[in-house]
Amino acid sequence: EVQLLESGGGLVQPGGSLRLSCVVSGFTFSAYFMTWVRQAPGRGLEWVSAISLSSGTTYYADSVMGRFTISRDNSKNTLYLHLDSLRVEDTAVYYCARNLELFDYWGQGTLVTVSS
Amino acid sequence: QAVLTQPSSLSASPGASASLTCTLRSGINVASYRISWYQQKPGSPPQYLLSFKSDSDKQQGSGVPSRFSASKDASANTGILLISGLQSEDEADYYCMIWHSGAVVFGGGTKLTVL
Numbered sequence: 338e339v340q341l342l343e344s345g346g347g348l349v350q351p352g353g354s355l356r357l358s359c360v361v362s363g364f365t366f367s368a369y370f371m372t373w374v375r376q377a378p379g380r381g382l383e384w385v386s387a388i389s390l391s392s393g394t395t396y397y398a399d400s401v402m403g404r405f406t407i408s409r410d411n412s413k414n415t416l417y418l419h420l421d422s423l424r425v426e427d428t429a430v431y432y433c434a435r436n437l438e439l440f441d442y443w444g445q446g447t448l449v450t451v452s453s
Numbered sequence: 454q455a456v457l458t459q460p461s462s463l464s465a466s467p468g469a470s471a472s473l474t475c476t477l478r479s480g481i482n483v484a485s486y487r488i489s490w491y492q493q494k495p496g497s498p499p500q501y502l503l504s505f506k507s508d509s510d511k512q513q514g515s516g517v518p519s520r521f522s523a524s525k526d527a528s529a530n531t532g533i534l535l536i537s538g539l540q541s542e543d544e545a546d547y548y549c550m551i552w553h554s555g556a557v558v559f560g561g562g563t564k565l566t567v568l
Contacts, residue, residue, distance in 0.1 A: 372557070374499075382491070382499060382548050384557035396555060432498055438552045439489035441514060443498040 339363035339442045341433050346447030353423050353451070359416040359433030359444055367391070367411040370437035373418045375429035376446075383429070386418065387437055401427075423451045454478050457549055457560035464566045469539050473563050475532040475549030483525050488532035490523060491548045493562075499548065505532065539567050 345357040359371070373385040386407040387396040395407050406419040416433050428451045434440035458476045465471040473490075477483045489504035501514040505523035513519070520537045536543055544567045549560040 374557075374559075381546075381562045382493075382550075382559045384550075384559060387557070398556060437557075438487055439501065439504045439512070439550070440491070440499070441501045443500070446498055 339435070341435065341442060341444035343431065343433055343444045343447040346431065346449045348450045348452065349423055350453050351423060351425060351451055355420045355423065355449060357418040357420065357431055357433075357447055357449070359418075361414050361416070361433075361435070364435070364442075366409075366414040369435050371409060371416045372434045372437065372440060373407060373416075373431060374434055374440070374443075375427075375431045375449075377426070377429040380429075385431070388416070420449065423449075425451050427451050455561065456481065456553060456558045457551065459547075459549060459560035459563045461561065462564045462566065464568060465539050467539055467541060467567055470535060470537045471539055471543075471565060473534040473536070473547050473549075473565065474529075475534070475560050477530045477532070477551075479530070481530075481553065483530045483532060484527055486532075486551045486553070488523065488525070489550045490521075490534045491550065492543075493546045493548065494544075502534070502547075536565075541567050543567055 340362045343359045372387040388407045404422045408417045430446040430448050432446045433444045435442040456478050487506040490502045491499040493499040502521050503513045505511045522535045524533045546562045548562045
């Protein structure tokens with residue numbers, strides 16, 4: 338059974354940092370692109386970032402470019418998202434998802450709240 | 454103008470069919486894109502339904518009933534999610550998505566009400 342489990346969310350002040358993790362099981366992690374998608378409260382889905390199989394290529398939405406960093410550790414079946422210089426508008430549930438052109442499996446999400 | 458435009462809401466009756474549209478911005482040709490569709494119910498993560506590029510290049514999500522299908526209307530530059538035999542459990546938000554110019558783009562979502 339494919340499973341994705343995010344963690345690392347929480348309350349942080351504007352300008353602060355967080356690192357999100359997504360541990361996967363049930364498939365060969367190193368064989369798939371991986372993606373982060375977020376959803377602000379009451380809003381739609383917003384793509385954040387994606388990473389290639391061996392981390393050689395990364396992609397970012399303009400809204401997070403230069404502030405967020407995606408990475409992965411294939412030996413630990415884990416995807417990461419490092420969030421820096423956080424803003425109030427980064428408040429959202431952050432989901433990890435498998436693949437690139439279509440997201441066939443999603444985690445349950447982890448809530449990031451940016452507030453003073 | 455947004456890259457992908459979805460109507461904000463749609464209502465339909467149980468047992469009927471519903472067509473949810475996803476219109477691509479002028480200048481972006483729907484024929485060139487794989488459109489994937491997601492269903493999201495309150496308090497839950499999105500779930501993958503299916504993707505469609507052409508009749509010969511489409512994929513149904515694992516366990517997704519065949520009453521969910523997709524197509525394109527080239528004349529309207531639009532992707533379509535068709536849900537037949539509507540059930541109360543189909544009431545949800547539906548999002549379309551494409552990979553465009555090195556980034557993923559989501560439509561704004563359609564809230565489907567079954568009543």
